[in-house]
Amino acid sequence: MGKEGNNDPKDVQRKGKAKMQLKRNIGYFDGVSFIIGSIVGAGIFVSPTGVLKHSLLNVGVALTIWTASGLVSLMGALCYAELGTTLPFSGGEYSHIKRGLGSLPAFVFIWTSTFNKPASNAARALLFAEYVTQPFYGICPAPDVLKKCLALAVLWSLGILNGLSVKMSVWLQAVFTLLKMMALSVIAVGGIVLLVTRQKETLARFEDMFASETPNASQVAEAFFQGLYAYGGWWSLNYMAEEMKRPSKNIPLTVMTAIPAVIVFYLLVNISYLTVLTPKEIVSSVAVAVTWADRVIPSVAWIIPLSVAVSIFGALSCSMFTLSRLSYAGSQSGHLPLLISMLNVHSYTPAPAMIFSTIIASIFIIPSDLIMLTNYFGFSAWLMIGLTCASLIVLRFREPHLHRPYKVFLPVPFMMVAMSFFLVLAPIVWSPNMQYVYAFLFMLGSLIIYLPFIHFKLHFAFLDKITCHLQLLLEVCPADGPAEGKCE
Secondary structure, eight states: OOOTTOSOHHHHHHHTSOOSSOOOOBOHHHHHHHHHHHHOSSHHHHOTTHHHHHTTTOHHHHHHHHHHHHHHHHHHHHHHHHHHHHSOOTTTHHHHHHHHHOHHHHHHHHHHHHHHHHHHHHHHHHHHHHHHHGGGTTTSOOOHHHHHHHHHHHHHHHHHHHHHOHHHHHHHHHHHHHHHHHHHHHHHHHHHHHHHHSOHHHHHHHHTTTOSOOOOHHHHHHHHHHHHHHTTTTTGGGGGGGGBSSHHHHHHHHHHHHHHHHHHHHHHHHHHHHHHSOHHHHHHOSSHHHHHHHHHOGGGTTHHHHHHHHHHHHHHHHHHHHHHHHHHHHHHTTSSOGGGGEEETTTOOOHHHHHHHHHHHHHHHTTTHHHHHGGGGHHHHHHHHHHHHHHHHHHHHHOTTSOOSSOOOTHHHHHHHHHHHHHHHHHHHHSOOHHHHHHHHHHHTHHHHIIIIIISOOOOHHHHHHHHHHHHHHTEEEOOSSOSOOOO
16 A cells, blocks of 8 residues: 555556555544544534424433434444445445446436535535634624635635545544544533432433323424434445445444444433423523533533534534545546546545535535525435435345345345335425425436436547646546455
8 A cells, every 4th residue: 555645656656566546544443433523513512402392392202213313324324334345435325326226326316416415515614614703703693704714714624634635634533523522421421420419300301201292103203304314424434435444344343333322422412411401491492512511511611612613623524525535436437527536646635526526515605595405405315325225235136146245134225215215205295395396306407417428428628638737737647446455
């Protein structure tokens, strides 16, 4: 393996000592920090109220749904672990859907993700900017221009860092994941101590957990939606499977470490909130963790808003890292311009892919109202999860002799497919809205690009000249292929 910043890669290649490809720099602990960093954002600190609200303040039902949502996420992650160990390539769902279901569904996925995921990153950057700037303005709102400038600065700082060095990105992610888990530990441990020492009325809240009004089926389903949203990000590891050390061992082990850890922390944090605050107080609070800190640790309550900012920053860094790998994989397959799949000759990182996704996110920040348009694409995430799990089933039967270092229990992907399509259809049926139609038409609009440029391979010669000039400017060259040790 070549090290970042060593000898000139062109000379090394001529000697046959290294290939121009992504390097396997991500180990077990790095993978755990990426998964936890992707899942744990601002939500658990600020507004873990959706589950409790739709559970009609029934504490027992709410905690059950938090657990069930975590287990469903674990089931999905185990399906992805089989695909990641069998096909350890960059791109996550895109690569798996392309192998299992074909080029067109994969292109629809990358077409939607090329806009939806950068919009999500733009929203995170703006939220981070709001948490950082608001304390300086007291009760007055911070200027939008200031928040947008700071959001753009954060996006491009992370984009440059991720484009320069994988090792530095991995180190940064580990640090921010550790910081956010320390903050969650303060809340969790504080809650356990208070639960043991509190008076009888607090304990009674847990002894009669199911005594409150029981929600109906649609309310339970809505609470379940909220719980699954809080665990979003469990799929992130597969985007960097090509860079995992010993993927056949580390991918399943990482999944089975990170997601159960998040489940335990989420339950302990929610129990801590319920120990200090009543269900009504939690639902009415704008920032639950801040309210909790004001009651329990008032002298150092400022730690919580700082922890929220740290958590958002870490989640944004991880999301940008994984998104660049999606663009890189799409370009390698010919679904995005060739330049995007090139690697920097000094750092072996997909710098053009990082620049591409950061530019799109920046466009969403400038007129931030555009971000609102992507809220109706939420159903597409579960549609693609369903298609990915369907790809696993197809590959099991179509390619039974494919080497599979890890195999999930076959009924699990069937359950995930059924659940995914329920989660796609339920909000559309229960709350029909024209915006869903627009989102669906946008996805179908990918055919306008796919048919001429992918299927019929329409090509403009002047693009080659532009690619050549940008290649020289960015000091990048085409990748040789997947990293060594692909476990097939």
